[in-house]
Structure formats: C-alpha cells, structure tokens
Amino acid sequence: MFKKFLTAICLIIPLCTFGNYNDIYVADIEYDWINKDEVAKEEMITEVHDILFEKPVEPRTDLKSLFHDKLKDKNHIDNYLAASAGYKEYKDNNISAFYYKRMTTPIMYALQEKTDTTKAFYYDAMGTLRYVDFIDGVYPDYPYSAIQYRISGKPVSAIYYISQDCQYLFKPNGEFEGVWYKHKLYNRKNKVILKRTTY
DSSP: OHHHHHHHHHHHGGGGOOOOOOSOOOOOOOOOGGGOOHHHHHHHHHHHHHHHTSSOOOOOSOHHHHTGGGSBOTTHHHHHHHHHTTOSEETTEEEEEEOOTTOSSOSEEEEEETTOTTEEEEEETTSBEEEEEEEESOTTSSSEEEEEEETTSOEEEEEEESSSSEEEEEOTTSOEEEEEETTEEEOTTSOEEEEOSOO
16 A cells, blocks of 8 residues: 555656756647547657657766755745645745645645756655656746656656646656646556546
C-alpha cells in the first residue's frame, strides 16, 4: 500500500510544476489522444521522446551540494500554511500544495522562485527537501519540459507539457508511461491508469 502511495506521488508531483527552449516545437493541438490511431500515437510519442531524451537522463551526485542551502526550508511553517490555505503565490515564490487522496492537510508543498522558474523544489510537511524539478522552457508559456530528481540524485520522471491540460509522461529510461489529460492518465490503449486531484 505504501509503495503504491509513493509511486502515485512520484507520478503526480512533477505534473504540478510551475517552465529557454530549443528550436523544436510541437504544434498546439487540441486533446485527441483517445481518437488517435496507433500510428499517430506512436509518431507523437516518438516526437516527444526525442525532445525529452536528446541527452540521456542520468543520475546526479551533486544535488545535495548544489542545493545545500535549500535542504531545509527555513520558512517551512509559513510556506506550509500558505500552501495549505490554497495560495498560488507567497512572498517571492510560486507555491503549491499536494494531498494524498481525501486528506485535508498537504503531505508536500512545492516552491518555485519567481526570479528563477527553471527549478521547483518539493518539501515534505516538515520542510525537508525531497525532490527537485529542472524545467526547460519559458514558463508559463507552453510547451516546456521537466526532469524530476529525488534529492539523492535518482531521476524520477520526464514530462513534456503541451498545455495545462495535457502532458506526456515518461520514465527516466525513456519508457512511455502515458498521457495526462486533466485528471486522468491514459496509456496507449486509452485505459485510465491513474487519476489526480490537481493539475
């Protein structure tokens, strides 16, 4: 049960991140994953995969030293309360709360500095840094992408954001996981494999 919980968190957290992009650009599309045939789906998966994995996603050993001043959120009580209250911005940060199922208090919150939207930092309720997103794109303009790592340096996921409603999710090894559309994650066969409460 706890393993399923952690898996869900790892899949949901990076989808709520806050985005320099290269010259490759996937055209704006209306969501039509369910109506695409298999060939069209594979073409889109390949196109997005090639953007995300132009370079392999490798484990990192420098995150704790790189973000040594962020390993503990010095204002975690204020930030946690602001996230719990539903704030989207607080002081100098974009902020977001994450809940598990029907829990009424957040299990985690994310901070993104308004002056540097290339990263997002995810803290547990005690203010300990757990995950870091590296964002490639011109946030809040779409498209952009994010690679998420545990603070240990282990990569968690790679996501391509086409719009607020639609994101392509991959494992760090490049394996396609699915397409999020609003609250539902669809696999290649249009089966809903996960749901989320926020996006």
